[in-house]
Amino acid sequence: MGNNQQKCATAPAIRVANLSKTFRIPHEKNSTLKGAALSIFKKKQFTKFKATQDISFDVAKGEFLGIIGRNGSGKSTLLKMLAGIYVPDKGKIEIDGRVSPFLELGVGFNPELTARENIYLGGALLGLTHKDVEEKFDGILKFAELEEFVDMRFKNFSSGMQVRLAFSLSIFAHAEILLMDEVLAVGDSNFQSKCLQEFNRYKREHRTVVLVSHDIGTVQRYCDRVMLLEKGEMLQVGDPKSVCDTYVKLNMDEWQKRMDDFTESLELADTVEPIKVGRVEFIKKGESTSAFLTGDDLVLRVYITVNDKAIKKFNCGASLFSDEDIYIYGTNSVLDQVDTTSYLKKGYFEISFKNIPLKNNNYYFKIGISSEDDSKIYDFLDMSEVFRVNSNSQTQGIIEMEHSWN
Amino acid sequence: MLDRSNYNLSLIRELAITGFKLKFKGSFFGYLWSLMRPLFLFIILYLVFTFVFKLGKAIPNYPVYLLIGVTLWGFFVEATAVVMSSIVASGDLIRKIYFPRIVIPVAMGLTSFITLLLNMVVVFGFVLFSRIPIGPSILLLPLYLVEFYVFTLGIALFLSAVYVRFRDIGPIWEIVSQALFYGTPILYSLALVNHVWLVRLMMINPLAQMIQGIRLSFLGTGVVTSASVLGYFAFIPVALVIVTFLIGYTVFQSMAKKFAEEV
Numbered sequence: 109m110g111n112n113q114q115k116c117a118t119a120p121a122i123r124v125a126n127l128s129k130t131f132r133i134p135h136e137k138n139s140t141l142k143g144a145a146l147s148i149f150k151k152k153q154f155t156k157f158k159a160t161q162d163i164s165f166d167v168a169k170g171e172f173l174g175i176i177g178r179n180g181s182g183k184s185t186l187l188k189m190l191a192g193i194y195v196p197d198k199g200k201i202e203i204d205g206r207v208s209p210f211l212e213l214g215v216g217f218n219p220e221l222t223a224r225e226n227i228y229l230g231g232a233l234l235g236l237t238h239k240d241v242e243e244k245f246d247g248i249l250k251f252a253e254l255e256e257f258v259d260m261r262f263k264n265f266s267s268g269m270q271v272r273l274a275f276s277l278s279i280f281a282h283a284e285i286l287l288m289d290e291v292l293a294v295g296d297s298n299f300q301s302k303c304l305q306e307f308n309r310y311k312r313e314h315r316t317v318v319l320v321s322h323d324i325g326t327v328q329r330y331c332d333r334v335m336l337l338e339k340g341e342m343l344q345v346g347d348p349k350s351v352c353d354t355y356v357k358l359n360m361d362e363w364q365k366r367m368d369d370f371t372e373s374l375e376l377a378d379t380v381e382p383i384k385v386g387r388v389e390f391i392k393k394g395e396s397t398s399a400f401l402t403g404d405d406l407v408l409r410v411y412i413t414v415n416d417k418a419i420k421k422f423n424c425g426a427s428l429f430s431d432e433d434i435y436i437y438g439t440n441s442v443l444d445q446v447d448t449t450s451y452l453k454k455g456y457f458e459i460s461f462k463n464i465p466l467k468n469n470n471y472y473f474k475i476g477i478s479s480e481d482d483s484k485i486y487d488f489l490d491m492s493e494v495f496r497v498n499s500n501s502q503t504q505g506i507i508e509m510e511h512s513w514n
Numbered sequence: 515m516l517d518r519s520n521y522n523l524s525l526i527r528e529l530a531i532t533g534f535k536l537k538f539k540g541s542f543f544g545y546l547w548s549l550m551r552p553l554f555l556f557i558i559l560y561l562v563f564t565f566v567f568k569l570g571k572a573i574p575n576y577p578v579y580l581l582i583g584v585t586l587w588g589f590f591v592e593a594t595a596v597v598m599s600s601i602v603a604s605g606d607l608i609r610k611i612y613f614p615r616i617v618i619p620v621a622m623g624l625t626s627f628i629t630l631l632l633n634m635v636v637v638f639g640f641v642l643f644s645r646i647p648i649g650p651s652i653l654l655l656p657l658y659l660v661e662f663y664v665f666t667l668g669i670a671l672f673l674s675a676v677y678v679r680f681r682d683i684g685p686i687w688e689i690v691s692q693a694l695f696y697g698t699p700i701l702y703s704l705a706l707v708n709h710v711w712l713v714r715l716m717m718i719n720p721l722a723q724m725i726q727g728i729r730l731s732f733l734g735t736g737v738v739t740s741a742s743v744l745g746y747f748a749f750i751p752v753a754l755v756i757v758t759f760l761i762g763y764t765v766f767q768s769m770a771k772k773f774a775e776e777v
Contacts (some may be wrong), residue, residue, distance in 0.1 A: 131775065132631040188774070192612035195771045218532065220539050225532065232528035233611055235521050 120204070121285055121316040122167040122190065127199035129185055131157045159185040161340045162198070170314030172307075174331035174348065176321060176355050178362075180434040183320045190318060194268060205316065208234065212289055214274030219263035223273060226262050230274070234281035244280045246263050252276035279306060285316045324352045325502040345418035356498060360399035363496050381487045382419055385475050386411035386456075387493040402499040402508050406464050407423055410475050411456040421480045422448055424457055430506065431470040431494060442480065465508040466497040522614055529621035534628050534648040548629045549636055554589045556581050573703045574736045578637070582729050583700035585633045590666055590721065591691060593626035597670035598677050598684065615770040616763075618675050621665045634659070641732050649734040658727045661755055665720050667759060668759030671766040678769065678776050698722050704738040712774055717743045720758070723751035 132154040160182040167173050177183045188194040191207060216233040217226045227248055231241035241248075249255050252272040254265075262270065307330050310317055321327050327334055327348060334351040336344045338358065344351050389396045391407040400406055408426055425440025439459070441448050451457040475489040501508060539542035560577055573579055574683040598623040601608070601615065607613065634655075641648065676683045698721045707713050716722055730737040741748045 193609065193774045212610050216607055218536065220536055221532065225535070229532050232521075232525040233607075233613060237520055237524040238527065436564050 119169050120166040120202075121169045121171070122204075122318070123200075123202040124190075125164050125200045127186070127196050127201065128161050129159045129182075129189060129194060129196050131159055133157055151206070151458065158340045158412035160189070160337075163337075163342050165319060165335065165345060167316060167344070169205075169316055171333065172311060172317045172319070172320060174319050175332040175337060176327055176334060176352070177337035177343075178359070180339075181337040182268045183337050185340075186337070187287055187289055187320050203285065207285045208278070208281060208287055213278060214270060217262055217270070217274065220261065222259050222261055223249070223265070224258050226273070227277060228314045229283065230277050231281070234278065235283070236281060248273075248276050248280050251279065251296060272416070275306075285318070286310065287318050290319045293369070315508040324355060325500060328352050328500070329502065352500075356401075356500075359498070360397075360496075363399045364397060382416035383416070383422055383477050383486045384413040384415065385477055385487045385489045386413055388473065388475065388489070390493075390495045391458075398493065399498045400464065400466075400495060402465070402467060402497060402501065403463055404497075406461045406495075408459045408461070408473060409456050410458075412451065412477065413455075414452050419447060419452070422452075422477060422486065423480050423482060424448060424477045425475070426459055427474045427476075429472055429474060429491075432473065434506065436466075436471075436507070440476070442482075464497065465510075467499045467501070467503075467506060467508055468497065469493045469506070470496050476477035522617055525617050526621045526624065529617065530624035530628070533622055533625035533725055537625065537629075545629075545632065549633060552581070552585045552633060553636075555588070556584050559584065563701060572706060575644065575646060575733055578640055578646060578732065579703070579729055579737075580701070581637055581640055582732060583725055585630070585637060586662065586725050586728060587695065587698070587700050589626055589630040589633070589662070592629075593623050593666045594670045594673060594687065594691070596626055596715050597622045597667070598673040598687065600675045601678055601773060602777060608773050608777050615773055616671070616766060619671050620667065620765070623663065623670055626709060627663050630659070630662075632755045637732065645734060648732075651731045651734055653731075655728060655731045658724050658731065661720075661752070662724050662728075665724065665755045668755070668762035671759075671762035675766040675769040680771060694719075694721060698725065699738075700725065704743075712737070718750050718754070720751040723748075724755075 133156075134154055153296075163186065175183045175186065185194060189196050190203070198220060205413060207210075214230075216230050218229065221229065224245075227245060228238065228241050231244075232238070236244070249258060252269075252275070254269060254273055255264065257269065267272070307317070311330065319327070319331065331348050333346060334348045335342060335356050336351050336358075344354050388411070389409040390398055390400070391409055392400060392404055410424070410426070412424075423440055423442045425438065427438035428436045430436060440455075448457070472494045473489075473492040477486045477488070478484060479486065499508065537611065538547070541547060543550075556577075559580055563580070564571075564576065597619045600618050604618050607618075640682070673683060673687055697716065698719060699716070701773045704713050704722075704726075707716070717738070717740045726737050730739055739748075740751050744750065
């Protein structure tokens with residue numbers, strides 16, 4: 109941190125002071141002259157949306173700044189102002205160096221043109237002259253590994269090839285200050301790792317990068333400093349770890365609130381099944397929640413209503429699904445040879461999962477209750493409430509595996 | 515590392531060439547179509563005005579006279595229409611990348627202008643075919659064409675900027691250009707208009723000044739021009755061209771800052 113502040117003091121590449129941008133969203137959009145003519149006599153109604161409010165910061169030369177925040181927090185608006193796409197209402201932006209004018213890969217490519225034609229067109233949009241592109245042409249194709257496809261139309265490229273070409277071109281455009289919006293959201297994992305390698309190279313070359321992302325993993329790994337935006341305001345800026353922690357907490361609170369509302373709306377009515385599945389709770393450290401981190405302990409508590417007092421034993425089970433309906437894990441009391449009698453008195457049963465190996469996703473349980481010999485199904489809950497798992501890890505796949513390298 | 519204006523020129527060039535390529539992509543006859551259009555219109559008008567209304571006899575070299583008028587008018591209508599919607603059509607680009615917005619209408623105007631230049635080659639062929647002697651007046655042709663482009667761009671810049679907020683400008687412009695079509699000597703000759711002051715008034719119209727000028731540069735004689743009608747006041751249509759362009763440019767640049775939000 110101390111080091112970063114020192115750098116800032118010497119030579120900022122970007123200096124932003126008191127930047128504000130408000131969008132006026134008209135209630136009725138007048139895109140006809142008639143509408144405009146009539147509305148002269150009416151008082152215009154607007155909803156003012158403060159996209160960014162009074163934001164000030166510096167980015168030092170060679171610094172890698174991450175901007176995180178939820179949807180609508182103003183991070184893209186901020187980046188668009190840095191790129192010159194939006195003109196701020198108030199405040200000042202001073203930039204020392206050539207800024208990459210684009211925020212997304214492949215903007216400006218035309219599907220009807222060949223790769224060759226697109227390189228010239230895209231290059232021109234990124235600030236290269238025809239001569240520049242001629243000099244770099246072979247390099248661009250080589251990096252993208254598309255030499256054989258130079259005269260193929262862009263629309264016939266696979267999405268991977270399209271992204272490769274776009275990425276290669278943007279690297280060769282060589283801006284001193286790079287602005288990027290969710291670049292990693294596109295492309296397959298192979299390409300993503302290529303992106304990451306490229307980030308490493310930018311860091312080594314001390315290029316100034318401003319990266320807007322949802323992905324805490326990337327931000328923590330590459331950024332020297334991170335800024336957290338919330339509702340257009342700068343909530344926190346500084347050390348990646350602590351800013352990302354704030355962000356995760358912010359997200360969890362939000363999830364919790366939404367889940368509570370959801371649960372309320374799902375209060376179930378009783379019928380006459382011998383045993384009925386009631387409310388389902390997810391418990392973390394003794395408290396009900398629906399937001400977990402990879403590696404947390406999760407207790408699944410299922411409330412049951414017993415209508416037939418004659419029942420002494422039963423089979424109860426739970427199956428874990430991801431929200432893409434992938435069956436991840438399932439067990440029941442018969443399989444685990446558990447005595448279920450006590451559950452009848454308690455009115456609920458619990459299954460404790462230690463150290464959950466789940467990754468960034470939403471999950472739910474299917475709950476089943478049947479007679480001990482499985483001859484009669486008492487009740488079945490097709491989908492419990494959803495819980496969310498967040499992960500700090502960059503590794504891939506659907507579950508976290510404990511592993512070591514030798 | 516880069517000269518800013520150099521970059522803009524490069525961008526205009528790439529966009530104009532791309533526009534030209536895309537215009538004919540996937541069509542079998544390609545560029546021929548843009549020749550066909552004025553050519554067919556020319557044939558129809560020629561037949562109507564030579565055999566039905568007998569206008570042709572009153573105007574020397576009427577076929578070439580007509581072809582020039584129709585070709586230039588075709589460019590004017592096409593370029594203003596294409597450029598008018600160009601900012602809205604490039605919405606994706608404008609929202610995601612920064613470059614001087616004026617590059618788009620300038621380039622799209624050039625795309626149409628390339629077609630006009632190729633059409634001029636066809637006109638030139640007709641002139642030779644009709645055994646009309648080419649005189650030194652042809653040297654003025656490039657000047658007139660540049661003037662024509664500047665005038666068209668001025669109007670189109672205004673239209674394209676306004677179109678972002680008010681789509682009604684589309685049909686309004688159609689009506690206005692229809693009036694212009696009949697108010698400009700495209701089909702007829704000013705020699706047929708008897709009223710001196712009416713002729714003077716009509717020649718103040720820059721379109722008339724340029725179309726008549728281009729006709730004169732091909733035909734050498736027999737064309738009423740603004741110089742011959744207005745005398746010292748022949749500068750008025752040229753001044754109007756400059757004023758039109760400046761207004762279009764100013765309106766466009768002042769509205770361009772908000773394109774990314776509104777488009």
